Every structure is written in structure tokens, then in C-alpha cells.
Amino acid sequence: MKITKEAIELAEKTIKPYIHRTPVLTNKSINEMTGIDFYFKCENFQKIGAFKIRGGMNAALSLNATQLKNGIATHSSGNHAQALAYAAKTLGIKAYIVMPKSSPQVKVDAVRGYGAEVIICEANQAARETALAKVVLETGAEFIHPYDDYRVITGQATCVKELIEEVPDLDVVITPVGGGGLLSGTCLGAHFFKPGLKVYAGEPEGAADAVLSLKSGKVEKAPYVATIADGLLTTLSEQTLGIIKEHVTDILLVSDTEIIAALKLVYERMKIIVEPSCVVPFAAAIKNAPLFKGKKVGIILSGGNVDLTKFGTWFPAIK
């Protein structure tokens, strides 16, 4: 399904009653420190604490009564799970969420808190897909993929549209990239609503599939997977890669050390809570400062659902 300008405008109208229009924050000391004019689109303040509600809600609201009857289902360790659980609660239908047993307890609790049924499985892709197939077979629920779904991508595209409306003379926008739902949506939003706006992505070195896929032109696996940015472990799909390779300017890699330094800056200077995955684009901008000096750079701060018990490992006590 080809995503059009009109489809994004319709998605925006469709999901508007259910989501927040999140604020765009600026920070004088961060701008002085970096020489870059940053605009932070704060999706950590979004419903369910992340942008994923945009795509999840848009997909759920696209279903007809027959499709909705048996509920919706997905597999996700994180924010997409919460998004579908919240969407189902709002629509008064059932949600079945397959979550790997490695999921942070805070996220499992949040999903259950919205009334969804959680099915715990082993922490690998095959186990997730098997468990999901079983649930769909047994319940007849509609599967909504976390990113390989045009309705989800269309929903994610509404975020950059809002950012462009707030900062019409934006030069660059940078998002994180995991499965590519937000990045491909941002590519399309920029293309339709501000042609010429450059789109970059930040990716963790320890989940570097997108950078390789962009280079080879086909979906590649990450050489290894190990990063604190636990929202970005997934791999691009044919669909997201197709959009990304047509529109993205570049994908920039950052290390976990650089992610933690960026996290520290956001916590200390902006006084807001964000996930490690969420500061990856900010870390990428700082690392590649000469590319962005003097420019107006939008950063999509994608989410704020952190497990507080991990703080001690990110910022260890000084002995």
C-alpha cells in the first residue's frame, strides 16, 4: 500500500482525539555547548510515554467492526505493546500481547494495567512468532505488526508533521532507527509536508542493521546485538527499508558510551526522563556536530518508559 499525503492527514485527524500534541522544547545551554539549534519533539510526554501510540492507534482505528470483533494482537517487548493495549482499552476490545520474558517488568505491568492479556514467551524471534501465530489462530484477533505495516508507518508520520508546524524553518530532523517505523514515517512526513527537510537517523553500534541495509540496498542483519538502547534491537523490513533508502540522507552510528553521555545531558540540563533508545539521534548529532553547526535540528525524543532500577548501571556511583 502506497502511503500518500492525504493518508497522513487522515491519520492525524483520526488519532487526534486519543493522543497528546506533545511540546517542542529548546535548551539554551545545550545549544551554546554544541553550536546547534536543537528542537526536541517530546514524545516521552505522549500517551503511554512514547510515539508508538500514533501508529498503534491509527492501525486499530483503521479496522472495521468485523476485524475488531475478536480483538488485536502483537508481539513486542516494549512500547508497541503498550500502544496496542491502550488502543484496545480505548476501543473496548481485547488485546493479546506476546512479550519475551526479557521484557522490563515495568512494561509488562503497564500492558496488564491497560487490561491486555500478556503471553510470555522465550526471548527470541522464532518463539515470538510461534506464540503470536498460536494466539491469532485461537482467538481470531487481528495482528498489528510493530512497524511492518503501512497503517502504523502512516501514524508515525504525524509526529514530524506536528514538528514542522511548530518549527517551519527546520533544516534537519533526526530519529532513532530500530525496525524503521518511525524513520520511514518521518521520511514520508518530511517529503510531503516540507520537501527539502533533511532526514537523518541515529543507530546504536550494537544493533547496526539499518546502516548496513542502507549501504547494500537489501535487508541485512546486525553483525552483533548488544546495546542499552533496548527499543532499537529490531531489523528493518522490506517496506521500511524501501521508504528509507528513497528519502534518508544518512544513518549515523553511536556507541553506548555516547548514548549515556547524551542521556546525562538531557537529564541534567533538560530535567526530563527519556529512554536510552530515545537519545540515540541526539547523541548522533553531537558526535557529528560539524554536519549540523548553526542549523535548526529537530530531534524526535521518542519515549520515556525507563526501568528506574537500571539508573544505577547507567550512572554508577562514584567510589
Place this chain on the structure above:
Amino acid sequence: MKITKEAIELAEKTIKPYIHRTPVLTNKSINEMTGIDFYFKCENFQKIGAFKIRGGMNAALSLNATQLKNGIATHSSGNHAQALAYAAKTLGIKAYIVMPKSSPQVKVDAVRGYGAEVIICEANQAARETALAKVVLETGAEFIHPYDDYRVITGQATCVKELIEEVPDLDVVITPVGGGGLLSGTCLGAHFFKPGLKVYAGEPEGAADAVLSLKSGKVEKAPYVATIADGLLTTLSEQTLGIIKEHVTDILLVSDTEIIAALKLVYERMKIIVEPSCVVPFAAAIKNAPLFKGKKVGIILSGGNVDLTKFGTWFPAIK
């Protein structure tokens, strides 16, 4: 010096160009959870990350050219130090800040970052006062007390004035209490700009001087001092107690466990960074929920200057 309505209005005009008008946030899930209609005045987003810039800036701007010539001085382990350092930088004068050697490194660095001269002393009241007296004698700098100063109290009163303007039908406002600068300022602001607005304070059990002083009517020491709310270790002065006992409805005690639970709620639900001292009034409201059920309750979130390396002790990893 008696603080008048006009003095607070003048302070507001005086400091306006130098401070932020901080946002007032609400949170649906916290309201549903508690049955209280909370309005959070976010001074963690204030210049220097805390309300203290209001009083510090007002005091500095009240000095004449002769008084300003030799700079300003104070002793403070925390946010008042940053406030005076920032005020001095803004006015192009010198600041001398006596800080106990127990001060968080992040705060010492921030004070030096504003160009102030830091004098480190032993971590007790006598050492602080001796070091300050020496600095004032040697430099001729003007001493600005963290709270026992009518210009500082007048500056702090501007915060509740803004909150009342945003939420005209507020029923209650709650602040933390340490030396009483913010609480006495809030008492006067409420008295002049919304008579009938009830003022409460939250105080840590491990620094419970204000609750005792309110009971006896004279300045008392805390029976013991041990709390994570490290911004509230100071003792009321005659001046702050005088105002507080005339206007405050009550002072409510909370334990460190209750403070950490409130901190967790603010981090997880509101996605903002605040200091432990800063959630003491919120913890007090939750603990005494029947007092505030169904009411519109303003919480002054006083600051967000945390030492990230302490996160691990507040939210220990689950073994």
C-alpha cells in the same frame, strides 16, 4: 522589613527578564490514582534548575551600585549557591560561595561554571559561618542569606503568584520546607493574591525542625538530621517562622520511603526529573489524601538538580 503586596509585585517585574515563567503540569493517571486534582508548578525547569533564582536574583537586583561593587557572597550547599552565581554572572559582578565539602560535585561544578569563586569548608554550620565571615571581611562582598532575608522571601513569593494566575480556583498549595524561604514567601503570596488559599508544607521526618517550631512557636532544632531530601536540612529563622506561623495551615511529615515512592511516581508517570527535596510536598499530599480528596492542589516542584550517581541508591537494582 515588612513584606507587602506591592513589594511582591515589584519583585515580579524586577526578576521577570531573568527567569522563566515555568509551566504548570497536570497528570491524568496520578489524579485518577489519588483522587486529588494536582497542579504541578515546575520550578525544576526554572533557570539554574530551581526556584532559588527568584529570591537570589531579586536580592541581587535590590543592591545599589556601591553595594554591588565588591560582589555578593553566601554559604550554601545547593541551589542558592547556583542562584547567586548566576545572578552575579548576569550582573557582571563577582560571587563568593562558601560550600561544605559534602556538597554534590555536580553542584560545585555548576557554581564554578557560572564563574563564581568557590570556597570549600567543613560540613558544619560553624565552619560555614566562619568561612563566610572571612570572605566578606576580605572582599567587602554583600552577604545574601539563603532564606533569612526579606528580599529573598519576596522573590520566592512570585512563584505562587504565577501559579494562582494559571489556576485561579486553586484550593490548596503545598511547598517543601527547609529554612522556610519558599514557604514564608508562598504564605505571603497566597495571603495577598488569593486570600482563603490554604498553604501547607511537607517536611522530612529526618529534618523535622519546622513542625516542632510551629508547635512551640519558637525556632527549634530538628531532633535528628538524616534524610535524602538534602535541600531541606536547614532550620527556620525568626523571620520565616514569624510569617509561617501566622499563615500556614499545617506542616506534614513524610519518611524517606514515602519520598522515594513519590519520586518514582513523578519519574515514571510525569517523565520529569526532580530532586528528592522537591517531591516532599507531593509525598505529604499522597500520605494525607483524605485531607485533599477532590480538591485542586498546587504542588511547587521546587527543583531538579539531582546527582545522577545517586539514582542507584534511590532505585536499587532488583537482584
